Amino acid sequence: MSGIYIHIPFCKSRCVYCGFYSTTRLDVRREYVKAVCREAELRRGYISGPFTSVYVGGGTPSVLGADVLAGLLSYIYKVFDIDRQAEVTVECNPDDVTPDFAHAIARTPVNRVSMGVQTFSDARLRFLRRRHGSADIPMAVDNLRRAGISNISIDLMFGFPGETIAEWRDDISRAVGLGVEHISAYSLMYEEGTPLYAMLEKGSVSEIDDELSLAMYDELVDRLTVSGYEHYEISNFARPGFRSRHNSSYWRQEPYIGLGAAAHSFDLRSRQWNVADIARYVDGISQGRVPMEREELDARTTFNDIITTALRTREGISLDALALRLGSAYRDTLLNGASHYITDGLLAVTDGRLHLTRRGIYVSDMVMADLVLVDE
Numbered sequence: 001m002s003g004i005y006i007h008i009p010f011c012k013s014r015c016v017y018c019g020f021y022s023t024t025r026l027d028v029r030r031e032y033v034k035a036v037c038r039e040a041e042l043r044r045g046y047i048s049g050p051f052t053s054v055y056v057g058g059g060t061p062s063v064l065g066a067d068v069l070a071g072l073l074s075y076i077y078k079v080f081d082i083d084r085q086a087e088v089t090v091e092c093n094p095d096d097v098t099p100d101f102a103h104a105i106a107r108t109p110v111n112r113v114s115m116g117v118q119t120f121s122d123a124r125l126r127f128l129r130r131r132h133g134s135a136d137i138p139m140a141v142d143n144l145r146r147a148g149i150s151n152i153s154i155d156l157m158f159g160f161p162g163e164t165i166a167e168w169r170d171d172i173s174r175a176v177g178l179g180v181e182h183i184s185a186y187s188l189m190y191e192e193g194t195p196l197y198a199m200l201e202k203g204s205v206s207e208i209d210d211e212l213s214l215a216m217y218d219e220l221v222d223r224l225t226v227s228g229y230e231h232y233e234i235s236n237f238a239r240p241g242f243r244s245r246h247n248s249s250y251w252r253q254e255p256y257i258g259l260g261a262a263a264h265s266f267d268l269r270s271r272q273w274n275v276a277d278i279a280r281y282v283d284g285i286s287q288g289r290v291p292m293e294r295e296e297l298d299a300r301t302t303f304n305d306i307i308t309t310a311l312r313t314r315e316g317i318s319l320d321a322l323a324l325r326l327g328s329a330y331r332d333t334l335l336n337g338a339s340h341y342i343t344d345g346l347l348a349v350t351d352g353r354l355h356l357t358r359r360g361i362y363v364s365d366m367v368m369a370d371l372v373l374v375d376e
Contacts, residue, residue, distance in 0.1 A: 003053040003249045004080060006036060006072070007260035008061040009278065015128050016199070017157075019191035021262035021276040022059045029064060032278060033072055035285040036260050040079040042290055047255045047267050049081030053246035054088045054109070062096035066104030073108050080257075082109075087245040089114055089153075095132035097140035102147035112151040113144055114182075120174045121167065124160050129195075141178050151242060153182035158216045160188055161205040168216045169223070176227045181242035185220050186235050187213055214362060221358075232314045234361055251309045253302075271295045299326050304372040307334075311368055316355025337371050 009022045010029055054076065061069065069090060076082070089112040090105060097115070105113070119125060120134045132140075137154075144152055156175055158168050175183055190197045190207065199205045208216075221231055229237035233251065236244065249256060258265040262276035275281050275291040284291030297305070303326055310317045323331040338354060341347040346360035346367060356364055 001052045001245075001249055001252075001254050002047050002049065003055065003246050003254070003256040004051050004076065004082075005246070005256060005258045005263055006054070006056045006061075006076070007058065007258065007263040007274075008032075008056060008064060009059040009261055010063050011058070011060045012063055013129060013131060014195075015130060016196040017128060017188060017191070017194055019189075019194055020059070023278060025278070026063065028278060028282075030068070031282060032261075033064065033068060035282045036072065037075045037079075038285050039259050039290055040076055042285070042288065043257055043259065043265075044079055046257050046265065050083040050086075051080055052083050052086050053249060054082065054086060055246040056090040057114075058091055060093050060096070061090050062092035062101070066101050066108075069105060069110075070108045073110070076259075077109065087112055087151075089244075089246060091116065092140070093130075093132055094136040094140040097136075097143050099143050099146065102140075102143040102149065106144075106147040106149055111149070112153065113149055114153040114155070114184075115140060117154040117175070118157045119160070120171050124163070127160065128157075138178060141180065151182070152178075152180040153184065153244065154178070154180050156183060156185040157188050158185065158220065159208050159213050161208070163208065163216075165212065165215055165219060169219060172220060172223045176223070181239045182244060183224060183229060183237045184235055185237070187217070217362070230314075234312045234356075234364060248313075251313050253306060253309060265292075268297075270297055299330065300373050302326060303330050303334075307371050308368050311354070311356060311371075312364070314355065316350075316353045318353050319349070320352055333373070334371065341367055341370075 010026055011022045011024055012026070014022065014024060054073070056069065073088070086109070088109045090110050091114045094115050094117065117137050118128060118130060120137065122134050125133060141152060154175060156171060158171070190200045196205070200207065224237045225231055229239060231237055232243050236247070238244070255267050256265060258274065261274055261278050261281040263274050265272040272292050272294045275284070280291055306317060306322065317334070319331050319335070322334065334354065338347050341360065342349065345357055346363060347354060348357050356367065360367060
């Protein structure tokens with residue numbers, strides 16, 4: 001299985017928390033899309049198909065408009081061997097999902113939509129500098145349903161400055177009430193270089209304490225599990241049969257191609273990442289080369305990648321598969337490093353797979369950091 005990721009780095013406005021590569025320079029959209037199509041041709045032989053997922057992310061891909069998105073996907077389908085049953089996702093802002101937009105993308109290969117809802121509080125949406133309001137969210141879901149899109153994912157955030165557990169419960173309830181197939185939820189992060197981080201440094205906002213953050217995460221897991229969602233990755237929940245195939249391929253260490261500025265690629269032997277600069281990216285592609293950097297992966301790096309991806313999932317790491325891929329010494333090293341966490345109840349081995357327990361998820365960053373191998 002392999003996937004294609006297409007990065008669309010355009011936004012009408014920047015959110016205060018966003019650390020992804022994006023720009024509000026919308027005047028270069030068409031030139032950029034042409035470059036992405038050209039890169040697809042240049043990368044045709046990077047990994048073989050058929051590709052089982054295509055993910056158009058950003059940024060805000062929906063700002064391209066349905067016609068441009070349709071043209072882009074049509075070109076990608078011409079260049080690559082894409083499975084007829086592939087999961088094809090496009091990220092959208094709720095306010096972009098008009099009835100016309102929804103029906104237009106439903107006529108393309110898109111069969112899954114991921115929306116950045118974040119919260120149902122208009123005050124918190126304004127704080128984040130999101131363009132949509134709470135009323136736009138159910139309208140967008142309804143528009144997608146009427147157009148025939150039967151796989152919808154939404155993103156939520158918790159841990160806003162001053163947010164209470166009751167307010168977070170209300171967000172969860174309203175998310176469940178939408179009846180969407182997939183929910184991703186993340187604690188608000190203060191990434192260096194973002195406006196939110198600057199606000200934190202100035203003292204105009206404060207992070208919530210760890211105890212409240214943990215209580216909010218507990219509430220999330222309990223409420224969504226009771227509501228029929230499978231907790232299949234630390235931050236991801238899905239109705240049965242609706243796990244994100246594309247994101248799951250990352251966690252399973254499957255190969256993928258990344259197209260566009262700042263996009264990453266992985267062919268099992270190396271990682272590549274395109275330059276995070278639209279002008280340099282477009283210029284390089286126009287000269288018939290992909291402006292990127294590459295890192296060759298040795299066994300130690302691959303082992304560490306498995307720790308920090310597969311261990312995030314409900315199934316965890318297959319010990320037999322690890323030994324087959326890297327050798328039994330790496331399996332034994334992992335088990336030796338994990339032994340005290342198993343004794344403490346933070347990790348467990350079930351059916352030959354090492355995985356986090358519910359308690360272990362709370363300290364997953366610490367556990368994974370301890371298990372990775374550092375250079376001597």
